[in-house]
Each structure stands twice: as C-alpha cells, then as structure tokens.
Amino acid sequence: MMGLLRDAGMEIVSDEHLADVILVNTCSFIADAAQESVDAILDYADLRADGKLQALLVTGCLPQRYGVELMREIPEIDGIIGTGQFGRCVEAVEDAVAGRRPAFLDDPGYLQPADAPRVVTTPAHYAYLKIGEGCANRCAYCIIPSIRGGVQSRPLEAVVGEAEKLVAYGMREAIVIAQDTTVYGVDLYGVPSLAKLLRKLARVEGLEWIRVMYAYPSRIDDELVEVMASTPNIVKYIDLPMQHGSDRLLRAMNRHASRDQMIEVVARLREQVPGIVIRTSLIVGFPGETDRDFEELLDFIKIIRPERAGVFKFSREEGTRAYDMPEQVPDDVAEARRDAAMEALRRISREYGLWRVGSKVRVIVDGPSDESDLVVEARSFAEAPDVDGKIYIGDATLRPGQLVDVIIEDASDYDLAAVLV
Numbered sequence: 001m002m003g004l005l006r007d008a009g010m011e012i013v014s015d016e017h018l019a020d021v022i023l024v025n026t027c028s029f030i031a032d033a034a035q036e037s038v039d040a041i042l043d044y045a046d047l048r049a050d051g052k053l054q055a056l057l058v059t060g061c062l063p064q065r066y067g068v069e070l071m072r073e074i075p076e077i078d079g080i081i082g083t084g085q086f087g088r089c090v091e092a093v094e095d096a097v098a099g100r101r102p103a104f105l106d107d108p109g110y111l112q113p114a115d116a117p118r119v120v121t122t123p124a125h126y127a128y129l130k131i132g133e134g135c136a137n138r139c140a141y142c143i144i145p146s147i148r149g150g151v152q153s154r155p156l157e158a159v160v161g162e163a164e165k166l167v168a169y170g171m172r173e174a175i176v177i178a179q180d181t182t183v184y185g186v187d188l189y190g191v192p193s194l195a196k197l198l199r200k201l202a203r204v205e206g207l208e209w210i211r212v213m214y215a216y217p218s219r220i221d222d223e224l225v226e227v228m229a230s231t232p233n234i235v236k237y238i239d240l241p242m243q244h245g246s247d248r249l250l251r252a253m254n255r256h257a258s259r260d261q262m263i264e265v266v267a268r269l270r271e272q273v274p275g276i277v278i279r280t281s282l283i284v285g286f287p288g289e290t291d292r293d294f295e296e297l298l299d300f301i302k303i304i305r306p307e308r309a310g311v312f313k314f315s316r317e318e319g320t321r322a323y324d325m326p327e328q329v330p331d332d333v334a335e336a337r338r339d340a341a342m343e344a345l346r347r348i349s350r351e352y353g354l355w356r357v358g359s360k361v362r363v364i365v366d367g368p369s370d371e372s373d374l375v376v377e378a379r380s381f382a383e384a385p386d387v388d389g390k391i392y393i394g395d396a397t398l399r400p401g402q403l404v405d406v407i408i409e410d411a412s413d414y415d416l417a418a419v420l421v
Contacts, residue, residue: 109149245300285334
C-alpha cells in the first residue's frame, strides 16, 4: 500500500501530526490485537483537533471481519479497505478526502502482483518476504481463513524477483513468511514447493541469510530438511508453531500433527541439521484443557526443549469452532498456566544462552541500542527480529547491516553480551 501511494505522488510522512491522511492497518486475530487496533484508530482520530487531518482510513483484518458495521460503531472512520482490496488504496484515499466514505470490501485475500511497488519499513538490511497468503488448516481457535481467505502462493519467479530487488536496496537477511510457509506452492504446482523456493532464493547473489517462519510441523518433509542442512545461507533456525503437547487438545484444536509426530520432527531436525534452533508457539486455556492436559504440555516442553518460544492464552473468537465449545477455561487459570509454561521455557532459554558463552558466532548488526549510545544490538542465526532476544556488543562504530564475528561473553534469560573477535 505504501508503494502504491508513493507511486501515485503521495508523500509518506513519519510524524502523524504532519499527515493529511492516516491509514491504520489492523489485526483482529485475537481480541487483544483487535482492541489494540481500535485504540490506535481512536488515538489518531483525536488529531482532527489539530486541523491538519483530512481523512482516517482503516484497512486490513478489522474491516474485513466486521465490514461497514465498523464505520457505524466508530463514526470517526472515513473509509475502510478489506484484506482483498489493498490494491485500491489510492482510490480509497482520494474518495475519503473527497468525503465519499469508501467501503471497499470483497472476498478476502490480496496477492500482490510481481511488479507491485514496495516501501520497506524495516531497517534496510532485513526484510519480510511474503511467499503466499491465506490458510486452509481450519484450526478450531483461528479466524484467519475467514479474514485472509484460502491458500494463494506467489509464483517462484515473483518471490525471487522481489528478493533480488530487495538485495539491491541493501537487504542481507530475508525472513520468509506466510500464514503457513510449508504449504507454499501446492495451489500452483500441485506439490509443496518451499524447498524448491529456498534453493532458488539461496542463489540470489548478496543474500547472506534466509530465515523460515511459520512452518507447519506435520509438513516438514525430507526435502525441506535436506535443503536446510546443506545450504549455507539458510540459517539453522525454524519456527514450528506446535500449540500444545496433549493429543486430546490437539485433536480438539483440529491440529494435523500428533504429540509423537512433533517430537519426531524436532528430533529429525536436530539430528540432520546440527545446532538448529527451534522456535514454537503454544496455547494454554483452550476449552476443555484439564490439569492433566497442562501437565502433558509441561512434559512436552521438557522433551522438545525449544530454544525460542511464546505462550498465548486462548482467545475466544466469534466465528471459530472453539467459541461455542463447552468447558471454557477461566481466565485466571489460563493466566497461571501461561506463567508456569513461560517459566519452564525461560529456564530452557537461559540454559541455552549459558551453553553459548565462550563460543564464536557470526552476527548481523541491527543498530544502536536503546540502553546506551555506546552499545549496538545484533542477532545471530538463533535470533529472529522482534520476537527473540538480542546480542549486545560494546562497539558503537558498528553499523546496521554489518556481519561480524563475536565471542559470547555473558547470558541472561533471553539476551546475550558479546565482544568482537
């Protein structure tokens, strides 16, 4: 959207107080995200008092989910754009400024064309490379298929072409994302094609690191493991959302991998890709979760020992199968279980960090630290931006995007301290 607006002659400003038009791109995956989106909309609406703001538009999942009702509930909104209509953002801005209150809603799922312009909002040295859109897994707790549509993969050539353009602008790390990266290509080529795509991306000159996120555990096949093991610029890190360790809960969630299958795939990855870091996400408080189920989850954590993980309380979302399930778990119980699971994962993270002390590792510098002007933040293969910890280096002469070797000197629960080799 930013690329289209820029190419239409509109100026993107970093200070909202200078904006004539504000677009709030929203999430409504869980209630907390939807509330955060609503809070942002209302905060920006207050800028009308300054006399500068002419139009406030809301895009993405919130309008796709609630439609024109959103404009009735929040009359400060001047226009909405659903998830299938991002390509009409220029038209929507022009209509809103003219007072026409556009409501561009249709089937969900916008797949950007190969020649779509782009404004990169991350630091230049890394970027998120979206390889597809939509999901067909139909997990019982998840609203994504309703607001993002079915699986649509971008052609191999389009993804590789975008990667080449981004490298030309300074990208050194590509973070491969989709709602489910392991289903990539099934709709276009008839078979899962993530491994084939990774091979092509690995040949892009100047692309130093490729990181894979959101891989479905039961779809980790031998070809994908082999390409991760044998390709130097695919970092030894994979995000495998596993959600729970109780087979009974996994079936209720409509997950397509059993406890034993997930344990097996983690063991296979660790055996064939030595040193690989496993990131996962887990859900506590799903309807019907008993103390025994939760104990099974804690035992599962001890077995798979993910170096990186997040735990989420179940969010009861209207429109999902889990919304009407009996035996909803009280919030205080879910909160206590989340704390206990996070404590178990914290200990694993700390032990992994302490194990790394004294080792030499290649890192990419992200930039100055908020903690001190004398310290820079960096990441190794084991840390994805925003979701994992950081490596702090006491050398302010390092610049964002530099790849340097460091020795790990100290470890806290999630972060590390290092010195240049």
